[in-house]
Amino acid sequence: MVALAASLGGLSMVAFTVFLFAGPLELIELGLGQWGGMATNAGLSLLFFFQHSGMVRQPFKRWLADFVPEHYIGAIFSIASGTVLLSVVLVWQESDQVVVIATGVWWWIARALFFLAIGGVLWGTLSLRGFDSLGLGPIKNRFRASAQKPSRLAVRGPYRWMRHPLYFFVLLMIWSYPYLTVDRALFNVLWTLWIAIGSVLEERDLIAEFGDRYRVYQCNVPMLIPNRISGWIDPDDDPTYRNAGKSE
Secondary structure (H helix, E strand, O other): OOHHHHHHHHHHHHHHHHOOOOOOOOOOOOOHHHHHHHHHHHHHHOOOOOOOHOOOOHHHHHHHHHOOOOHHHHHHHHHHHHHHHHHHHHHHHOOOOOOOOOHHHHHHHHHHHHHHHHHHHHHHHHHHOOOOOOOOOOHHHHHHOOOOOOOOOOOOHHHHHOOOOOHOOOOOHHHOOOOOOEHHHHHHHHHHHHHHHHHHHHHHHHHHHHOOHOOOHHHHHHOOOOOOOOOOOEEEEEEEOOOOOOOO
């Protein structure tokens, strides 16, 4: 299961990144016409949205724990998400109808934004320090007989400017594609809406996990769009703030 989760999860993320940069892979042509193709694309997207957002919620995890060992739940999620995301990438139907194409300097700006966004995703991931995107941590801990470390809210890197920087940078990757065809416009709108809705749902989970500490974070840092030059510093994480007012 570890190998399957790692291979499917990793491969799907690489394929999705290539899809965002280069457009549809055109590996499977269903010949459904434009409306049939767009309906297929919408169905694939909705399938991923419901699978991903449904399986990541705590009620589903508690239900699944009745049937499989809890330490396998993250890997199962990774396998399911990787399978559906690969289906989106491989089966996506391209439209020949163009909405707008960036040319000249705008093409270069769009391409540069994409790579800057990839750098932002890496920055945000590294800032989480040990982020387990494939859900393999609990399995490794099980075989090593080591306890799972409790989650702790620590505001680092891009999280000082926005609460969901990974979503923000993925949005930049989505919208920096310079060839906006009908199918790509559909993709951009649907996935932008899902990210916005998913951010709200995730906020509820984070409040349930971290309580008032996360509510303070919400009050000081915007959700998706940064609105200040200097990043917010959590008083609980900064020794300057923690030691303020204390006598030697």
